[in-house]
Amino acid sequence: MQSSINYVGVDISKPFFDVALPNGQAYTYYKFDNRQDGFEALLKVLPQNSVVVMEASGPPYYMKLAAYLTQQGIGVSVINPLVIRRFCQMRMSRAKTDKKDAKMIAEYGQMEKPALWQPPQKYVVALQQMQALLDNLHKEHTALSNQHEGFSSSGMLGTKLEQIIEQELKHKQELIDKLTKQMEELARKHYGSMLADLETIPGLGRKTSILLIVLIGGFNRFSNYRKLGSYIELSPRIFESGTSVKGKARITKMGMSRIRAMLYVCAWSAKRYNKACRELYQRLLAKGKAKKQALIAVVNKLLKQAFAIVTNQTVYDENYVSKPCF
Numbered sequence: 418m419q420s421s422i423n424y425v426g427v428d429i430s431k432p433f434f435d436v437a438l439p440n441g442q443a444y445t446y447y448k449f450d451n452r453q454d455g456f457e458a459l460l461k462v463l464p465q466n467s468v469v470v471m472e473a474s475g476p477p478y479y480m481k482l483a484a485y486l487t488q489q490g491i492g493v494s495v496i497n498p499l500v501i502r503r504f505c506q507m508r509m510s511r512a513k514t515d516k517k518d519a520k521m522i523a524e525y526g527q528m529e530k531p532a533l534w535q536p537p538q539k540y541v542v543a544l545q546q547m548q549a550l551l552d553n554l555h556k557e558h559t560a561l562s563n564q565h566e567g568f569s570s571s572g573m574l575g576t577k578l579e580q581i582i583e584q585e586l587k588h589k590q591e592l593i594d595k596l597t598k599q600m601e602e603l604a605r606k607h608y609g610s611m612l613a614d615l616e617t618i619p620g621l622g623r624k625t626s627i628l629l630i631v632l633i634g635g636f637n638r639f640s641n642y643r644k645l646g647s648y649i650e651l652s653p654r655i656f657e658s659g660t661s662v663k664g665k666a667r668i669t670k671m672g673m674s675r676i677r678a679m680l681y682v683c684a685w686s687a688k689r690y691n692k693a694c695r696e697l698y699q700r701l702l703a704k705g706k707a708k709k710q711a712l713i714a715v716v717n718k719l720l721k722q723a724f725a726i727v728t729n730q731t732v733y734d735e736n737y738v739s740k741p742c743f
Contacts, residue, residue: 422492422530423464426523427471428516429479434471437519438462444523446516451478456485468492468533470526472501484536494531497648501525537634540607544631547600551593552675558589597624604630611635614726617733620687620694621719625679629723632676642724646717649676677716684715692735694718 426437429451436447436459447462449455459482463469469486471479473495483493501518504525525531537545565582568574604612604627615626632649639645687694694715701711726733 421466423467424523424526424530425463425467425469426519426521426526427469427479427482428518428522429471429474429482431476431478434459434482435516435519436462437516437523438464439523439527444520446519451482453485456482460486460489460491463491468494468526470494470496470522470531472496472498472522474498480542483534487534487536493534494526495534496522496525496531499648499650504529538607540603541631541634544600544603545634547596547603548628548631551596551600554589554593554596558586558593561586561589600631601627608635610730611727614730614732615723618687618719618722618726619691619733619735620683620689621723622679622683622686625676625683626723628676628679636724636727639724642721645724646720680716680719681712683719684712687719688712688715691719691722693722 423439425439428435428437431451433448433450434455436449438445438447447459449458459469469483469491471483471493473479479495483495486493501522505521508521508524561582565574565579565586568578568582601623608630611630612623612626615621615629616623618626633639633645636645639648684694688698688711689695697718698711698715701714702708706714722733725731
């Protein structure tokens with residue numbers, strides 16, 4: 418008879434990680450340094466048949482520990498922090514401590530029994546790191562450009578300082594262009610067919626297609642497009658009473674803000690050139706929905722099309738009619 422699985426919760430940060438180890442009806446708590454000796458110390462206290470559950474924290478602080486445990490034959494599940502947050506809300510847990518977080522993560526594992534994590538390929542990590550650096554470069558370029566505009570509008574920007582700013586803007590743009598090219602080449606090398614199929618969707622665009630692939634590591638982690646939409650938090654939060662909309666539609670700020678922003682921009686093009694998106698947009702406006710609410714619906718439609726095209730390994734067909742799901 419197979420022993421039951423012990424789901425161990427880990428709340429991880431840059432310097433250390435907290436552990437909630439199941440002990441009958443209670444938990445035993447540990448704190449270890451987030452480095453090799455801390456990993457080894459955790460391994461010594463893990464019971465048999467353990468699955469260690471942790472969040473996919475912002476900077477990938479979890480990656481080394483997850484990889485180490487996997488190499489040692491320990492099951493690991495890496496969960497989207499938003500999922501854990503929602504689980505805590507459902508359990509009405511409001512206390513915010515590292516111990517409490519580790520315990521809630523363990524309880525999530527015990528209740529949901531999540532799939533085991535697989536270490537990503539090196540090229541996947543490289544693409545994700547490139548994207549993170551590219552995001553920072555874009556932010557720096559925008560901030561410096563705004564500062565340049567502010568200085569210029571005063572009419573008192575010195576020639577030498579202006580030259581320095583312009584040189585720095587040029588340098589950052591060159592880095593952005595170089596990194597974008599390298600990223601596209603790497604994406605086409607490993608996801609060439611998928612990328613080509615996604616680019617057939619009117620309105621989606623090459624950069625957004627690449628970003629979708631990079632941020633979610635391909636589409637095979639999700640059984641349907643709704644789970645993918647939930648992962649990047651595309652669903653609008655709308656407050657309604659009867660048929661009257663009491664609040665403006667908005668995409669929540671939790672989750673992957675950059676891909677949401679790019680998909681939203683794509684929706685402006687899709688509502689003109691993508692037949693299904695155009696019909697959806699016009700139908701919602703005819704029902705009295707706000708333009709922003711209709712655009713968010715178009716974003717979800719684009720994501721649904723992308724998911725269908727990748728999972729079916731096909732190209733965009735404007736006359737395609739989806740089959741109902743039961």
